[in-house]
Amino acid sequence: MTQTPGIARSGRRSPWGAGIYRRPSWFLYILPALAVYVAFMAYPLLSSLKLSFYTGSGFTLDTFVGFDNYAKLFADPDVAPRFWGAFGNTWVFFFVHMLVQNTLGLMFALILSDRRLKGAGFFRTVIFIPTTLAIVVTGFLWKLMLDPNFGPINLALDRIGLGALALPWLGLEETTLPIISLVSSWQWVGIPTMIFTAALQSIPEDYFEAAQIDGASGWQVTRLIKLPIIVPMIGVVGVLTFTGNFNAFDVVYSMAGANGAPNYAADILGTYFYRTGIAGKHPVGIPDMGLGAAIATVTFVTLLAGVMAIRRLTMGKK
Numbered sequence: 001m002t003q004t005p006g007i008a009r010s011g012r013r014s015p016w017g018a019g020i021y022r023r024p025s026w027f028l029y030i031l032p033a034l035a036v037y038v039a040f041m042a043y044p045l046l047s048s049l050k051l052s053f054y055t056g057s058g059f060t061l062d063t064f065v066g067f068d069n070y071a072k073l074f075a076d077p078d079v080a081p082r083f084w085g086a087f088g089n090t091w092v093f094f095f096v097h098m099l100v101q102n103t104l105g106l107m108f109a110l111i112l113s114d115r116r117l118k119g120a121g122f123f124r125t126v127i128f129i130p131t132t133l134a135i136v137v138t139g140f141l142w143k144l145m146l147d148p149n150f151g152p153i154n155l156a157l158d159r160i161g162l163g164a165l166a167l168p169w170l171g172l173e174e175t176t177l178p179i180i181s182l183v184s185s186w187q188w189v190g191i192p193t194m195i196f197t198a199a200l201q202s203i204p205e206d207y208f209e210a211a212q213i214d215g216a217s218g219w220q221v222t223r224l225i226k227l228p229i230i231v232p233m234i235g236v237v238g239v240l241t242f243t244g245n246f247n248a249f250d251v252v253y254s255m256a257g258a259n260g261a262p263n264y265a266a267d268i269l270g271t272y273f274y275r276t277g278i279a280g281k282h283p284v285g286i287p288d289m290g291l292g293a294a295i296a297t298v299t300f301v302t303l304l305a306g307v308m309a310i311r312r313l314t315m316g317k318k
Contacts, residue, residue: 049297053067055069073291079291083272086264089260089265092181096181096185097188097241098238101185104185105190108189108193113196140254142255146170148171173262176261180251192237196234199229234314235313242307242310249271252268253270258274277293
């Protein structure tokens with residue numbers, strides 16, 4: 001009997017796939033992507049983890065200190081207050097985005113996905129345009145508009161008789177972080193809007209026709225059909241928001257500086273990491289790369305735990 005090429009005489013199937021024996025050709029196809037991933041993702045991650053166990057002078061880390069960097073980060077009276085403050089501010093930054101950005105994105109998507117709406121393409125473009133702007137440019141422009149002396153926002157409040165509300169928005173500890181969070185939400189609301197719109201438009205029309213026959217109201221259709229079906233996509237948006245906010249840096253840096261002024265009120269993990277591990281603390285300006293690597297590792301662990309929790313809550317549910 002003629003042997004089929006690629007199959008051993010013993011009849012065993014190739015471990016590399018049907019029709020292929022001792023020729024891992026499928027592996028060759030993923031080698032480029034795997035090489036890029038290892039070089040730019042896996043290796044830096046493992047290297048950062050290793051650096052978090054060392055200390056030294058400037059960019060030279062040659063002294064193994066074990067978990068001392070983590071102990072300093074969590075409990076040292078000179079370091080821990082700044083870390084926990086930045087950690088808490090990052091959570092506030094995230095929750096404002098979830099409440100404002102993603103809620104508005106869902107509302108916009110529910111409106112734009114209505115096939116009876118005229119000019120939906122125009123409105124989608126208007127909502128998405130801010131996401132195409134550079135973050136630093138956006139932050140700088142909003143900083144000018146919020147200027148307490150010549151900013152158009154306070155001038156407009158004065159003109160309409162609401163001068164009492166004309167505040168130094170970026171100069172008060174109570175308002176700085178919420179304002180920066182709202183500016184960031186305004187810029188990125190187009191992303192969840194587009195994702196939710198695509199998810200809603202993929203729902204078969206048969207569901208809506210059946211609901212209409214049954215006499216369901218618009219709110220009932222939204223609550224009982226649309227929202228349950230797009231729960232997995234809500235989870236995707238939640239993951240993107242969580243990872244984006246815990247890696248945020250640009251918008252805070254451009255509007256409040258590296259210290260998250262005033263008095264570290266807008267300091268988040270991104271700015272704290274930059275100040276500690278890259279730029280160095282004033283007035284000396286010598287970076288502590290070991291402590292910076294510990295901050296990066298804690299951020300990664302927080303991201304991993306948060307993403308797993310969001311996926312568990314949303315993925316696979318219909």
